[in-house]
Amino acid sequence: MADRPNIILIITDQQRYDTIAALGFPYAVTPNLDRLVQEGVVFSQCHITAPSCVPSRASLFTGYYPHTTGVLANGQKWQHTWVEQLRDSGYRCVNIGKMHTIPYDSDAGFNERYVVENKDRYLEGRWYFDEWDKALAAHGLVKQQRETYRQRSDYRESLGCFDWELPEELHSDAFVGNMAKWWVETYPTTEPLFLQVGMPGPHPPFDPPARYSEPYLKRNDLPVTKPSAEELETLHPALKEKRVHDVEVDHDSVVWSLDPTPEQMHRLWAHYLGNVTLIDEKIGQLLTSLEERGYLKDAVIIFTSDHGECLGEHGLIQKWSMYDVVTRVPTIVWSSAGRFEGGRTVDGQCQWFDLGPTILELAGITPPPDFEAQSLMPALQDKPWEPRSYVFCEQAGDVALGGVEFITGVRSDRWKLVHFKGSKEGQLFDLEADPKEVHNLWNDPAHAKIRRELLDVMREWLIDSNYRTRNRTAEMR
Template sequence: MNLGKAENQKDNVKADEEDRPNIIFIITDQQRFDTIAAHGHDHMETPHLDRLVSEGVSFTNCHITAASCVPCRASLFTGYYPHVNGVLENEQLWQHTWVEKLRDAGYTCVNVGKMHTNPFNADAGFDERYIVENKDRYLQGRWYFDEWDKALAAHGLVKQQREKYRERDDYGRALGAFEWELPENLHSDVFVGNFAKWWLDTKPKAEPLFMQIGFPGPHPPYDPTPRFAERYMGKNNIPAPKVSDTDLSGQPSYLEHKRVHDAEVDHDSILWNPDRSDEDIRRMRAYYYANVTMIDESIGRLMQSLEDNGYIDNTVIIFVSDHGDCLGDHGVSQKWSMYDVVTKVPAIVWAPKRFEGSRTLDGLCQLFDFGPTILELAGLAVPDDYEAQSLLPALKGEDWTPRERVYCEQAGDMALTGADFITMVRDERYKLVHLMGSQEGQLFDLKTDPDEMINLWDCEAHAEIRTKMKEDILNWLIASNHKTRDRFALAR
């Protein structure tokens, strides 16, 4: 079933076409929630994101639906949880999206950068796609040759990538942190930002416009250019990872499996060296934060282009990320776990002429809730069986009921070798992580233990809470299956 053809879009347009805003949907890859200065994180330099915060609406408790790139994005762009659309791990097929509805309703739909569809070059509802995928993708015979590959090749350059990094003497200590040595304008995040700016500057003005801009960073390898790397290496307030003996001893065994695997297999140019030093970790984190500031600078150029080309007054900018990164917190690398540093993401909506700004909303929501929000902004009806819920009432300052609970699920995938299927349920106070087929799990009291250091899974005093939250997962799955019973045959 083609999502764009499921309904007659003309019948679903609810708003005056002249009121339909341009929508710029910016998605970074693997950006933690604690990487924006205006949200209280003074180790960061993010003046342009700070502007979005000060003039926009921030959702500070927004959680993903899957703990890795592909299933999270497939959920975001379909409106269904991963167990419904069938995309539960990386490299699974998916290509149909609600963007098709926007295109059918008259929006010019453009993608610049990462969407992570599979196949990469599916149209996914866009009129134009200028695709840039993972930084570390290097098997040219197997992978799609994207716009960034073409630009590098046209300059006679070879992309910095895993097979080249492996030749370095410091590869085992770098933890994925490598300075970008090629021209700055050919860094993936600069390239994507400049490509989107080129489109805005050179194409005839297209209104209404939906543009999805997918920055590859700060996903590893963490590869800032020298001027950004030096700036962050000179800081004395780079946060150290949060980890303790109590934390490590209380973890389920799948996380130890992950540590061992990550020390043997260098996913995304990271070899998780068990002999890493504090300085190794500090450099990794400094380079990661520097990547974020590079993206911030690109966002500033994009906002100036939107203003220069007459888009800005009728534009809604939505800024999010697809998941976070442990960066050594809990002794773990990257994602594929259910800690808040992975599941909670930055989420900002900027439209000062449309929504009252300088607001922070702390209620629980999920990343895929931005799908129906975008549809409603465009004046389109949201399908009744969508599991995502529009955030438009919250943006308008109307009555908004946050979610009581958020859910996240992940099938065994790449670095996740010690667990076949993980499910998380989280409310305002407690988080439970269920491991299929295992007696192990995780339970945290987020009120008394916001850093998730003390696993209460085996604590007798919390047995009733553990049972109740496991029942929450059961009831959620039953209700989800019932609500989406006509969608299981959906062609991905």
């Protein structure tokens, strides 16, 4: 076993925890991820620090909370990462796929970047042509996107679900998976290697090739849920406004419905899971190439996602809220060469950005002392480890969240509180009695004490964070 393993970090975009068969979701067809689960270590309560792409990723790749990085919503500039430390220490650092740095083509600490961005870029960077755009253009094609989907007669009823009708190998997730495989098979073997593979899916549009969604469309047991009228009535006003906004504005080619039919919801789940199965297939092919090239003799593979997806739960679509279906992400760490014992699940709470110092320590690098992220190495090595008593989440108002300036969430093992800046209303859930987060206890007098306690925890966390990172904030970007 070498001192410095090859590290492969695979990040999907907008993938819920409950989309992998081996994690207790039997509806999904995910044999390659199932293998990583069965042979690796699963962190079952890993929560992101921001419920949207850019602030979540900036937090992961810097080791600081969003309010410290200053990246609180999509479109904000960030580019410096701890990958620079890996590169400077001798790792060959390669990114293939989505990182979502702003600007897109920042080196972000990598020796090589092959950027593939959102499936449906429409605002910032709309005319930035990434590797996927170039590949399509080389074939005389233009990717399926909002302008073309809008021409369909069923556009408003599709909820963002379409079939990929161009060559299968040019679907964004197939393209990224194939390109990562090509790099591994073509580039002269270089160790130690840090390879970050960013899959654009299952982020919408929900448009896998039909052969992936069709098996799910034939099933009648997908866990499609319908929120009650009572839950919809008790949603926070900012989330009610978001529901209406998502009907009026087609972000990522999704025109939402305030009352989708069971058939629409079944199709939504089928297309989403079909995209997950496509990604799983490409991960399996990449693992085979890594093994054949010798990289897996001593390697650590990390699979995870930047945030989840509501998929109609709570009457919402996409992210930008702090329900567990958005904040809790699959996080699997697999190793060869006996680095740590696999086949285990770690149930204590951790934050997604804790992967940063973990990767640095795997590479033999001491994380900066003011990192707000905490290494998961003790848990991986099955040594005494203190889970986080509380995890936190932050989000500024964004393109699909215009009804509030800022949202802050705090979660313990049992309780979750969400504070909406400038609002007398908030959210409070007893996760033990109400794991689906349906019954909001914010205004319940019987729970006023726990509400006050969690608000105090939030205040003390912010004070401690601002003091601890006082010399770092101005240097982040």
